[in-house]
Amino acid sequence: MSSMNTVGRPTAPAQTNDYIHPTLTGGRGLLQDEALIFELDGWGKTGVDIPDADRPADDLAGLLRTDPIGLPGLSEPEAVRHYVRLSQKNHAIDLALYPLGSCTMKHNPRLNEKMARLDGFADIHPLQPVSTVQGALALIDRLAHWLKTLTGMPAVAMTPKAGAHGELCGLLTIRAAHEANGQGHRKTVLVPTSAHGTNPATAAFVGYSVVEIAQTEDGRVSLADLEAKLGDHVAAIMVTNPNTCGLFERDIVEIARLTHAAGAYFYCDGANFNAIVGRVRPGDLGVDAMHINLHKTFSTPHGGGGPGAGPVVLSAALAPFAPAPWVVHHAGGFQLAEGPAGEAASAFGRMSAFHGQMGMFVRAYAYMRSHGADGLRQVAEDAVLNANYIKARLGDVMSPAFPDGPCMHEALFDDHWLEGTGVTTLDFAKAMIDEGFHPMTMYFPLVVHGAMLIEPTETESKQELDRFIGALRALAAAAKAGEVDRFKGAPFHAPMRRLDETLAARKPKLRWKPEANPPLAAQ
């Protein structure tokens, strides 16, 4: 029996068989198969109305560009459609839990976006007279005050543009301090095996050689190994705390004491500060320098890979060597110490052209002010609570890498529990995509076999956590029940199936070329 309205339109679905037709165009419902901008026939077109110049640039003879540039243009409706269609092929925090361990994918408040776009912040030039940007300098100064207070550190270098840039800033500060103190012969940096890749890369960048520190069976830095490797040749240690296994370094105070006794500095990778903000101050642990990823702990959006911001808090011993420029407060108001001479004469140099990531500073400050001292402490507590809840609710079906004791803001599992199923960590992650979740960080840290590092953050509701846990429990049951096909071919329901990374690397095709890509109409 079928229902119809008075003009013959069916008002209930008809009975059909289960046959799934591949579509005729490649489109799938709301998902469009979108061509590249170079294939949209936009040669000779523009989406911006600009008046013609009144006269030719006859003063630039011999310098003018006469060759075709090769840039298509799109009218505004075409451009909007192109980018909206592309956007729909991305996972995002705004869609679902995004449990990338070590990345702190938390909600990005929209108030922060609104504030960063105020003309008084977005439409000011970095080299305007300082008398015309007092509010901007005041904002940097207030943000610096919050960062120093939350970390218990006396100084902060604001200019680094991301975490790795902050690490570089920290190590260059340390190197400058050593050189100023006649300790320039120290050329070794000790880094735990579990460290982020940026740590050894940064140390090498600064001209230091990297020596790894072993890890104990409970996932912490081995004090015995640290002690054996410290010496007059060591410039610094780089330790992440909480570490990349999601664990607090219980012996952190002793680590700092041993490091200082050996004449070295303690650089802390602050990527995981979200776990302890408002509850533990790194300054109380003996840290000399630590970068803070404003795009992690303080919620500035990740934007598909940046921009970030990586201010570095510094101890009193290191502060004088911080890079220029920095904000100073004189009787007449704020000034910028820009160097190389003057108040910034002791700076080791400059990290980039201007004063750091102002747009990120405004967002981070709006976030901090919104939460306040009490809210930020609750942030750390809820982040840790959520991670431990996941660990507890999945601990019986997956294998926690460190089952004893609590974790901090992220829960680490190994692939022990997948043994004999024929399913790998990669397969499991890809099957999560089919269930609507972004995979966790996989195969990192390197110290755990088949690592799965889950960081839920504090901005997930219990309901969303339960939905995630339910999905992972169902997948774990399917893996153990031998449903290998569900995993090996996954994802089946994403905008794309698994991509051939080997092909991409063997024959790198890094740009569109007209000869290799004829217009779609010709295909």
Add this chain to the structure above:
Amino acid sequence: MRYLPLTPDDRVQMLGDIGVDSIDALFVDVPASARREGLVDLPHFAGELEVERELAALAATNVAAGSVPFFCGAGAYRHHVPASVDHLIQRSEFLTSYTPYQPEIAQGTLQVLFEFQTQVAALMGMEVANASLYDGSTACAEAVMMTKRVTRRNRAVLSGGVHPHYVRTTQTLAHAEGMEVVALAAAVDAEDAVIAAIDAGTACVVVQTPNVFGTATDVTKIAEAAHAAGALLIVVTTEAVSYGLLKSPGEMGADIAVAEGQSIGNALNFGGPYVGLFACREKLIRQAPGRLCGETVDADGRRGFVLTLSTREQHIRRDKATSNICTNSGLCALAFSIHMSLLGEVGLRKLAALNHQQARALKTALEGVKGVEVLTPRFFNEFAVKLAKPAAQVVEALAAKGVLGGVPYSRLDPGAGLDDILLVAATETVTAEDIAAFKTALTEVMA
């Protein structure tokens, strides 16, 4: 608190499921000496209205560029950005996604990066480009360090026309890698002077066009001299709109081209975040820094995109990586790419021509002011003037009259003895009334 979804009941229930009786039990690994019982000494949480009030008050004390006649450049330029650009970059799926490590659910970001790389390579006239670096200055430093890996030589020569902050950033970072960075004395029109400084140990020569004084130069001869000595040529540009009018770095023989991309798609933002553009010859790509997006196919044979050649990068190669960069300027690159897609070649050429025309009009106006001498022989949208008074004082006096009248060169390079040089820029945002107001104010200040 509006950003925290857990209720007190949720927390109690979850602690029970974990099997502990309090949140403190989850922080037991923190040494007792470092556990803080009370709150840090900062204000408590605040509602949206309260936060908006504080920030709006701060913002209101700054002089926004759009509110006055405005002529500042020197590495950051005020251009009009179409409204759709800012709307599109705030799409949740672009704004709140991570680096595209899971390509099956990140094709939006990846296809944008592939398009961005193609646009940047075309603009610079180069073979390949990467997926962005932090900004122009760090891109310059990364390029210099890359030439050490390629040539196994240790010396970099920077012309006296390179932006002093780029020089200082490059000295800081390349020196850290053990390179000798030779910066020639500042000069308005002296890019060719680098030729005499090239020797057998030179890894690269760095020139800027238009340079920090605005001078546009055909650097073909410098490329020939560098190549004859086995060195690489790096061409720096701080004003990306100039690619629409002037010969590209690739056409002039650059091996690596770097630029500040802020001009296209991105606001002034008091200096950041910006977007570093980086392109090079294809044969050098395996020594390049930063992320690269490449084309491939999926299991069904459909075209798709992935991050590729990642064996250069820190998360794989660790201390052997070509750079330590991880997070770059993804969203700023997206803004650049959208604005570029709207402009197209037609729009970019018109925009560049209009900028040049405005700067010529400004030159004509300022030439008539007593105590002002235009120094830059050939320029795009910015030039240097010599003043009969210290430029820093003049700029302050102009600001007091409600005109943001350029950047004193001494602000960039206080020790160069060029205190009488003022850098002025005019983009399409400048009106005839703005130029007239600038001329009037400058005439008063110079009197």
